[in-house]
Amino acid sequence: MSSSMFRKKSRSRVRHHRAQWHRRMSVPQLAPCPNPRCRQVKPAHVLCPACGQHRGRQVLSPTRD
Template sequence: MAVPKRRMSRSNTRSRRSQWKATAPHLVECSNRACRKPKPPHVACPNCGQYDGRQVIAPA
C-alpha cells in the first residue's frame, strides 16, 4: 500500500479539493399529461404516483 513520504501542503490540498463539486440532480418532466412535474428519471413520480403510464404507488 502506498504511503506518502511527506505531508501535502495546504495549497496543494486545497487545490485538489477545489475540484470536488456537487452536481445538480438531473430531472425530467413526468409523462402524465395532467401532472408534468419534474422528477428523477427512471423513478415513479412522487406527485402523481405513475411510472411508464401505469399507477404504481398511491398519489401523495
C-alpha cells in the same frame, strides 16, 4: 507459473481512471412526468412522487397535499 494475460496498467492510466468517479457524481437529471395532468419535474427513471405513476402505470396512490 505462467505469464500474466493482462498488461500492467501505468500509474497515469490508473490515476486517470480513479479521477473519473466525480464526473458521475453530478446532479441527477430532472425530467417532467409523462402524465399529462401532472407534468411535475422529477428525477429520471424514478416514479413520480406527486401522481404515483412510473412509465405510464399507476404504482402508488397519488399523494394529496
